[in-house]
Amino acid sequence: MTTHRPVTLITGASGGIGSALAHALAPTHDLILSGRGGAALERLCAELGAQPLPLDLTRPETFEGALGGLGRVTNLVHNAGVVDLGAVADQPHDLWTRTLAVNTVAPAELTRVLLPRVRAEQGVVVFVNSGAGLRANAGWGSYAASKFALRALADALREEEAPHGVRVTSVYPGRTATPMQEKVRTQEGAPYTPEAFIQPETVAATIAFALNAPRDATLPDLSVRPGPQVSRPHEAGA
DSSP: OOOOOOEEEESSTTSHHHHHHHHHHTTTSEEEEEESOSHHHHHHHHHHTOEEEEOOTTOGGGHHHHHTTOOOOOEEEEOOOOOOOOOTTTOOHHHHHHHHIIIIIHHHHHHHHHHHHHHHHTOEEEEEOOGGGTOOOTTOHHHHHHHHHHHHHHHHHHHHHGGGTOEEEEEEEOSBSSHHHHHHHHHHTOOOOGGGSBOHHHHHHHHHHHHHSOTTOOOOEEEEOOOOOOOOTTTTTO
16 A cells, blocks of 8 residues: 655745744645745745645635646645734724635635545644634734634534544644734834744644644644743843
């Protein structure tokens, strides 16, 4: 019996967690890396020998045509997302529509189109959620709403696909040192200090663990929070 390497499709692969995950999986997985296209995605695919898949996540209606030529897909990692902070009183409907389209509708449609392939491989679907998918704070309404909905999508999919041998995991990272976090800190009017946040490689290692877990286990929800910041004596002025 021939053993095939798993084929893993990662959205939002050009930077941050997506790029770190691609590097982590490249030695053992064949990769399909999705993004908006451009030089960063091309360089990453060339470096890792991956297949590029440009997708416009604001237009889920285009996915079926764009994905028609794909072969095997074992695992699907929904990592792409957008965030714009603001009060409910200030954010117009088009911003809500874009946020929900990219963060919730696009993963739902991408999953729907690829499910026959993932079922055939008894693969894993991973939704990279957020702490905002568990708690909504002031100024985070549109983003949190999209992530609460993403959690519901994952929970429903998990029950629906269990009979097909498909495992579904939601990962809830805390603040991670990515370009998205840099944008958030700018919107908050606060400094961006990457060393204070979780490193993308750490979140990538958590996702890789879920993808590679033995078949006798499923990991429904994984939260990743910053580790304790322990000061050395000389740093504390001792």
